[in-house]
Amino acid sequence: MKAFHEPIEDREIHGTPSNSRSSNFKLRYLDSPLMVDIEYIKHLTESHRVTDGMEVLERRAADHAYALSRMTAVIHDHDTLAGNKTRFIRGAIPYANYAAEPFLREMRKEEQDAQSKHMEQGKGGGIRRAQLEAEQKGLRLISGKFLISAGEYEEFKEICEYWEDKCFMEQGNLLWKNHFRNASFIEDGWKIGLYTAPHEPCPEGRLILDFEMVLAKGLNQIIRETEDKIRSCQPAGIGDGVKLNFWKAAITVLKGAIVFVENYAAEAEQMAESEGDPVRKAELLRMAGICKRVPMERPGDFREAVQSFWFTYVLGHIEGSHLGYSPGRLDQVLYPYYINDPGHSRAEAISLFEELFVKMTQIEYIASMSWQGLGHGNLYQNLILGGVDEKGERADNEISMAILQAQINMQMTQPTLSVWWDEQLDGEFLLKASECVKTGVGYPAFFNQSTYVQHELKTSGLPLEMIRRNSAIGGCTEPTLQGMSYGIVQAGFVNQGKIIDLLLNEGVDPVTGIRMAKARKPASFEEVRSYYLEIMQAAVRNWQQYWNYVMIAHRNTVPLVFCSVFVNNCLERGKCMDDGGAILNQSITTLSSGMVNVANSLAVIRKLCFEDKVCSIGELFHAVRENWQEHEGLRNKALAVPHWGNDDDYVDDIFLDLFDEYCDWVSGQKNYLGKPYDPSMLAISTPVPFGKVCEAFPDGRLKGEPLADGVTSPFPGTDVCGPTAVIRSSMKVDHTRIRGGLLNLKFHPSALKGESGSKNMLALIKTYFEKPGFHVQFNVVDSRMLTDAQEHPENYRDLVVRVAGFSAYWVEMSKPLQDQVIWRTEHSL
């Protein structure tokens, strides 16, 4: 929904960095071009060339440790936290060991994967800067937006050629393309846009390490404990051999990590020596001292705890091609170190978080063009605050408040900030969270912890205390248990919209002519429904099976060793995550996007063709295939049939039925770790590319328009009863059945104005979560969005222009009047 209210106001809260250093960090970030840094992959490749013949886990560890210990320790001006993923302010590591093919195709000027032409990347900011600099300085561009020097470009090309047949993606291809009997369904699925592009270039993430453990023990103790395990192991079978491999590998990566940290200590000392400014010199010496202690030992104070977390976080980040790798419940992890630090101050904590958030935003990722576009360059590093502790008591604390304040001050795009909602949370904390929403950054998103706890109790059967304590969000909206679950949770998305296309065209994709399902001509609503289910089930089952093949190749090429050390109980069990070492292996999801359009379309078919008998099913399908052209009258009738998001049981019941069918079907297949797949639905930016490849739908949607967003967000413009009706529809869904899922609401700033505006927003959340819903996120409308509303009024049919006691809809205003509303938004009137 998009309610917005007059008189028009600009955003109520404007944050500013708490000090000039933070302010400089932000400006420096905004001024920096996007760079690709081949240093890590170069060293990794060097090592890989000579480690042939080693056991897989040990080889992976040896290569990673070799590269870690050779990475340049770069400390930028004014930095007080050490440790970077690349040498640049905004840098990305190109993981050719995961997927060399997308890079090679680009360098050989071959066509990218079928999906990339439907993706659009941003063009402004650092992307534009990179393009300009490339032209001016004779640099090369990779992936449309990353700069690289001409020399390194050639070097990187060689690296990619080395990995071409050895990388994870190619090894996976060899497996599933040769052995999976429905391989052609997957390849055709990509061609017609039934699936998102191959996920191999960035398969990992949705993962949170056990930072509590790192802080409590330190790397040195973990190494000692692992050495003890090796000493006390009496092999009694081949499984014990694999344990030994993993433990040895773990020690190797941990030692490599320590060298990485020591390089920073040395660099800080060296910089201090030549530093003229005594203040900066003291800072650098302090940094060097800290880098000699953490994360090898327990942190002595709050700053050391933050540094220890950050090093571990970055080291884990370097190991894999991560998307959705997250810090988790950082307020819980850091609080004891803050409160027990006699010298702690709130101002210093805020300043440290401001620096930390810039550092997190500085991490870029380069993958295939398709996935860059799908993620909008966003790494979805989810930091979640509040919630309850293991006893079920409220867990928000001073650090939660400091983190919110730092993000209000900085408004960086990372981390993706979230709040675990619980009824007991402190009112001050919730008001602070709504203050952050009002800055217009789009977060924190609110998640209902008890809904997830119920889901996990049902699917994993783990103890309640353990679930409460560790529940977090890994990635955009996927709940997981921090420090105890595997991070490769999905293969990508199934396009529900494409299934409508196939349903309407007797199983053939109307764009390419490729047949995907048996030809059927449904003659009743029941037959339409079962034809949809038949195609959906094939699409889901094949996708799941394909991914299980791919994951075998993952285990054999790029198993995560460093990250496994910090996921319980890999070390105890002597198994890496790829071998099922994590406590939670039920977190592997199957995702789909666009089910709201299916429900709306089925409602229209049922009502127009079988109940009101306005037209035959053939006539309706014909009109839809013609993109409704010359069938405006029928389209209006279709749009008048109840659509999802208006609390109308006619269509809501259809959605609930499809939802249940999907959930049942998804969990009927085992994942590559031998547990049932977990149903989930989210969106990131799939509604746009998925919509682009789809023809018109019976629900009145036109060819090429985006699909409905998220799980329960209505199709734009079809929710005509306001935000409370959207929530009432969404409340009918059993959110405990799925892992994740989202609802986005748009508000004009004046709807949230003042303390009463915040309280109303919190009341809305409470009402939804009592039911219980799972997630809600508020976007604060700005003048740019209103301009879009002018260009696409059809998506803003429910946009209400409200003054106290005034009644009008946006779409009923003439352009000059809309201009006036936009002008007033810009001028804070």
Added chain:
Amino acid sequence: MNGTILNIQHYAVHDGPGIRTLVFLKGCPLSCAWCCNPESQSASTQLRYISFRCKACLECIDHCPTASVSPGNGEVHRKFDECNVCHAKYCIDTCTHDAVSLSGREISSAELVKIIAQDIPFYRNSGGGVTFSGGEPLMQAAFLLEVLRECKKLEIHTAVETCGWADRKALQNILPFTDLFLYDLKIIDPEQHLYYTGQPVDLVIENLTFLSCENADIIIRFPLIPGITDTFQNIKSIGAIMDNLKLNRICLEPYHSLGREKYDEHGMEFTLDAVQQYDHSQITAFRDFFSGRGFLCEIA
């Protein structure tokens, strides 16, 4: 019982406390020159013609039973009085460009209460409820009373926004079922009031006095109209009345021209000439005046 409403807005947050449902009832005894909902003045449904949507396809002309539509330059000309005879029954169905619609619809009290009740959980968590606005809700006194009574049975917080120009008996009847009055005070000078609103002011002040004596919960709503209601004399008089009646909450509603187009769309005449809109500092100055005299003053 049936009533005529203009619109129902959910998640209204400016017309009383908390999250509210705002029901606009049709019909008003006043016809204020600055009215931003002119289509709410007539008690019956009205044709609305949004000319910028009209593609001048002239389909509606063919279907018009009263010949009240004629071709114009890129649009059509309408004789609104004649149009409303058939309630635009034919041209609404004919128009595929959404240029013609009907303002107002009939609804039964039961259906309206059902819609209001849908948001009870939101009211409960936010301290919100339902607000009846308009138009003047008391123009449909029996309907209003029935809906209010049903709402109170469901323990919904109720607010009525009134211009005060209403039958005393009707006001008395709704009093037990109304938790809050949003009471408009516009112009205190009798001549000016008559001139700009079309009705004398005495009844407005008498009714306010009555409500105040009955200890009703009241928030004064004061439309700020440049050069008309915002004179020093008028503001002072409003303050004096509030002092007299021991009312301490006032909400300022600064003039905006967002309702201007709706006059043309309903074939109505907009008689207010060239009214400036306020800027931020002017509005704040008015608020400071009231706050300075001890009133709790908000800007709507």
